[in-house]
Amino acid sequence: MVAAGTVLGMGTILAYGDHRQQATEVDAPESTPGPPFPVFTRQEVARHHSEADRVWVTYGSDVFDVTDFLELHPGGKSKILLAAGGALEPFWALYAMHKQEHVLELLQGYKVGELSPEEPPQPTPGDPYAEDPPRHPALKINTLKPFNAEPPSELLTENYLTPSQLFFKRNHLPVPVVDPATYRLHVRDARGRTLSLSLRDLKRNFPKHKVTATVQCAGNRRAEMNAIQNTNRLGWGIGAISTACWGGARLRDVLVHAGYKPSDEGHVSFEGLDKEPNGTVYGASIPFKKAMDPEGDVLLAYEMNGEELPRDHGFPLRVVVPGIVGARNVKWLAQISVGPEESKSHWQQKDYKGFSPAVTWDTVDFSKAPAIQELPVQSAITEPCPNASITPGELTVKGYAWSGGGQSIVRVDVSLDGGKSWHVAKLAGEEQAPGRAWAWKLWQLEAIVPPGTKELNIVCKAVDSNYNQQPDKVGPIWNILGVLNNAWHQVSVSVGED
């Protein structure tokens, strides 16, 4: 097994050719000599977002028609289309191989105009979401307010560590505006007093610990459940899952500092700074045992992928609970307390629980199901995309696989015929200690599609170190909350002429 970066990144980088070694980094586009160009507004550019309407993009103040470049893009047509009608900068910021002189020269050949100076959009008065941060344009938005969005599947497994800007964002409420200088974390200690810790206290008084961990929303892949019977909840695709390297203080160290002992019991409750208009704050809890486990790796994280935690991910401090459902990884952390009961919050008591498909809103008894903590084994196909048209010959199928509770992925089976026959995929990912496999494995299968094939029904299923496997179909695990969809993921593609 080799490092993910090697397998999954190199192809794209090398495809840009021999200039790689000698390339000079170029930080800003130069103005292009040439004829005077027509001037367009961003709205006009945005109308050119498909091959039928021509594909336009902007870089700096220049406008380019890259329609004829689509098939030539070394990273593939589908990826350049993600920027169609908008700016290239957010994508090039993620994929630094674009910042080379010859790439810019190539781009200038497609210039068709220049941008007109514009007014920035005005915020709606009284909008509680007015202070939400800017987001990456590639994100597929589920709801804008609160902001819930996922990376497109074409980008999801391009990197082992998901770039923070593309990391799925699951907000329940407006993003709080926090001044890091005055921010305090409140911890109820073992004697009932409240400790007040500044960011500086957390950084100076507790060792910094780094953990690479995948976070998954319980609603990941809900769209497939909604297709069977609508749950009227966020229709997540396969992207409500991402992986980052988190840095921060161990929750265990802070709890010990607050006087708790490993032999204590109960639950650790978290409250966020994100608030409903009535003052209700987001809250959740995890078992004390997980919080205190020296191998549990629960963090109070102030860093994500080596940088300061972004606002959408909980700036200045969030909980990261490896192996546990996203909902317990409380962002914009305000308060920690320990007690015999789970958090009383709506999100612990009346949401994020699993029910039988037989249970309806008329019969549901929330007290009967445990709050989701560790998640079951999961996998999905990120390439090709559903309904893509492919050609016979070599086909690369890519995806991710992950399991909760620190269980590692030991195998991914892939079928090209709807589950009749199977192939074993190649796995890539960082080495992880047994029982502490907090991060996903990326996987890849190289297959040959024989001429004459009309369509493929691609299926994947993963096996974790407990030899748990994924259920076959979505219907029998459908539930009113639309959570915990870990059925086989299926992608149908049509095969055209060679």
Next chain:
Amino acid sequence: MVAAGTVLGMGTILAYGDHRQQATEVDAPESTPGPPFPVFTRQEVARHHSEADRVWVTYGSDVFDVTDFLELHPGGKSKILLAAGGALEPFWALYAMHKQEHVLELLQGYKVGELSPEEPPQPTPGDPYAEDPPRHPALKINTLKPFNAEPPSELLTENYLTPSQLFFKRNHLPVPVVDPATYRLHVRDARGRTLSLSLRDLKRNFPKHKVTATVQCAGNRRAEMNAIQNTNRLGWGIGAISTACWGGARLRDVLVHAGYKPSDEGHVSFEGLDKEPNGTVYGASIPFKKAMDPEGDVLLAYEMNGEELPRDHGFPLRVVVPGIVGARNVKWLAQISVGPEESKSHWQQKDYKGFSPAVTWDTVDFSKAPAIQELPVQSAITEPCPNASITPGELTVKGYAWSGGGQSIVRVDVSLDGGKSWHVAKLAGEEQAPGRAWAWKLWQLEAIVPPGTKELNIVCKAVDSNYNQQPDKVGPIWNILGVLNNAWHQVSVSVGED
């Protein structure tokens, strides 16, 4: 949730009527006054094992034709048929409510003959299995030598703790003959010396610990895999799983005594006294972390269900590793050692591993799959039996559910229509601490079968505390070793006239 004994045992006991309180225990049948009876050999009795041939049973030296009693049996016709053609004693030993005067009186009414005195069967000379212990006649035998047998599904969930005589037996080799007085357990200590512990040492020097734990063979339900493509391995039904209360010394305590520290790493290897003709002994290993975990509950057991460990279950000492596949629960324990590697035995390295359905004997690479330790979530239907004929009206569906690694069962869904619609079953079982749910849950669903129904396709699937679920179909998890079948269990029954 109520104790299993209450729910699942009481019905049968009460069905014997009001005599229960006043009943006198009767230990031996009295000779019956009456006409002189014909004399039969046991072989002649054995021919009467079905309704077509009349159902005969023996008790003491009397022979009874109970064909006309079958429908009257309070425990159900299917259970009395288990004794057809043989002796009642082994069954009555398990179900003590039979040992009452009025039951014997009732039986005498069916007397048809007496047994002739017989010679006991002679052992085959040179048979390495000649010293194997006697077994309960209700067991369904897979192979006689070595002895591999499971309880019939009708009896499997009659008791929360499986009676030791009915507990599934999975022997790889002949049962060793061990003198408890001279028996020694050898433990390689942390300094490389060998400690020698007698049974008395183990009982006197280490606290006795009791754990109720389910043990499941990795091959449980292999028959369903063999039906798809024969693996040529033991065709276990749904009964290669049983539950007992085990008593013994904690392995952890013995390892600490031998100088090991909780921070040590690696694997704990076990060797049995059971030997192949070439001297190879049975062996297996578990992670050191599991062995040393204060909440791992790994035992060196000398007791089973409150009695001395039976010979088939490892007398005088066996390992019980709660939550872990049966193969690591080494019986007739001879030696314990700790090292950086897993056991080198065939059973650790070349068996009890899971593979993709795509892997064949030509392509298998045993080094690529981890040795099975914790097992995935499992459930099965014990009543009604496959192809039973039932009548419209009330129907009781019963079964078991269990998951490895201490995960508890949080729900069992039951379908009567092949998985189209589902019902939530009632669970029964002992309370277990979170993460230490070592024993199964028994479950029951009371359903109404509407008149006019022709057949039912009964399906069950369980959900564990990680919200892992069972895969739907056997085919996609089939593997060359025929292990780890935890697909939905399905039982089809026909519905006759009311």
